[in-house]
Amino acid sequence: MTNKDAYVIAIDGPSGSGKGSLAIHIARELNFHLLDSGAIYRLLALKAIRQEVNLDQENEVLPILDDFNIRFESGAELAVPFLDDEDVSAELRQETIGEAASRVARHAAVREGLLSLQRSFLKPPGLVADGRDMGTVVFPKARFKFFLNAGIEIRAHRRYKQLINMGLSANIAHLRADIAERDERDQNRSVSPLKPAEDALVVDSSLLDLTQVTELVLSHIRENV
Ligand code: DC
Numbered sequence: 424m425t426n427k428d429a430y431v432i433a434i435d436g437p438s439g440s441g442k443g444s445l446a447i448h449i450a451r452e453l454n455f456h457l458l459d460s461g462a463i464y465r466l467l468a469l470k471a472i473r474q475e476v477n478l479d480q481e482n483e484v485l486p487i488l489d490d491f492n493i494r495f496e497s498g499a500e501l502a503v504p505f506l507d508d509e510d511v512s513a514e515l516r517q518e519t520i521g522e523a524a525s526r527v528a529r530h531a532a533v534r535e536g537l538l539s540l541q542r543s544f545l546k547p548p549g550l551v552a553d554g555r556d557m558g559t560v561v562f563p564k565a566r567f568k569f570f571l572n573a574g575i576e577i578r579a580h581r582r583y584k585q586l587i588n589m590g591l592s593a594n595i596a597h598l599r600a601d602i603a604e605r606d607e608r609d610q611n612r613s614v615s616p617l618k619p620a621e622d623a624l625v626v627d628s629s630l631l632d633l634t635q636v637t638e639l640v641l642s643h644i645r646e647n648v
Contacts (some may be wrong), residue, residue: 429547431564432644433557436571437617438521438605439578441628441636445571446553447501448637453551453644458544459495460554460561461524462504463537465515466493468523469506478523481530488536516589518582518601525605528555531614555609558620567644570619571636573629578602 432449436442443459450457467487468478476483495502503512514520527533534556541561544550552561558568573581579599586593609617619625624643628636 426545426547429545429549430566431545431549431557431562432551432567432569433562433565433620433623434551434553434569434571434640435555435557435559435617435619435623436553436569437555437578437609438602439582440571440573441581441633442553442571444633445569445636445640446551448633449640449644450501450551452637452641453549455549455551456544456546457495457501458541458550458552458554458557459502459504460541460552460557461521462495462502462515463493463541464524464528465520466504466506466511467491467533467537468520468527469511469514471527472520472523478526479529481532484527484530485532485536488533491540513589516586517591518586518593518598522601522605525608529608529612529614534560534614555617556615558623559618560615563620567647568620568623569640569643570623570625572625572627575599575602575606577629 434442434446446457446459470487471478471484474487478484492507494505496505503510504515505511538561558565579595579602582598582602583593583595626636626639
């Protein structure tokens with residue numbers, strides 16, 4: 424199989440919609456590669472915080488890409504993120520890093536600078552890519568495009584459970600407010616805003632669990648591949 428035959432399954436959606444877990448399940452089921460693009464923005468945000476740069480200044484964030492040494496390793500988890508050879512998976516999941524990622528992700532030149540890195544994840548037999556602009560900007564020719572959504576209360580509750588299960592502290596009211604703020608920023612930025620691609624299948628996961636969403640998405644892929 425060549426790179427030309429490999430195809431992309433794009434899964435976009437807001438924070439807490441369940442797209443990350445869905446992407447992992449689909450990638451495992453089809454034996455595809457995985458791109459967690461949010462993790463790339465989170466890695467950049469972490470490095471920016473460590474270098475104490477102003478996250479809202481594009482000209483301060485952009486130079487970090489010149490020395491952006493990241494990789495994902497497969498182990499028990501599908502993609503363990505490394506920054507400068509350090510496993511930063513625990514730090515990366517924190518809400519503060521998600522918020523910081525949403526801020527560095529607003530800069531047009533930063534997004535442009537991350538395009539080829541993201542596209543390099545496409546290898547045979549194929550790629551499951553999750554994020555905010557996978558189907559609209561990074562892989563506009565993706566063979567399958569899904570947009571996963573869920574009500575804000577449900578998304579806040581899911582994040583709460585995730586954080587508690589990881590042994591981290593969480594407050595549901597704060598989470599809801601953070602998610603609302605992040606939705607607002609991700610949907611209203613001028614470059615690559617969060618929105619469904621015109622040809623995306625929109626799935627509301629409010630009343631579905633992960634197994635049901637995975638089944639729905641997999642059967643759509645199998646019927647149309
Ligand atoms: O999916 P996530 O919560 O890990 O993403 C963190 C932030 O990164 C999100 O609030 C916006 C940004 N992001 C983006 O702008 N584009 C992507 N493709 C993925 C994430």
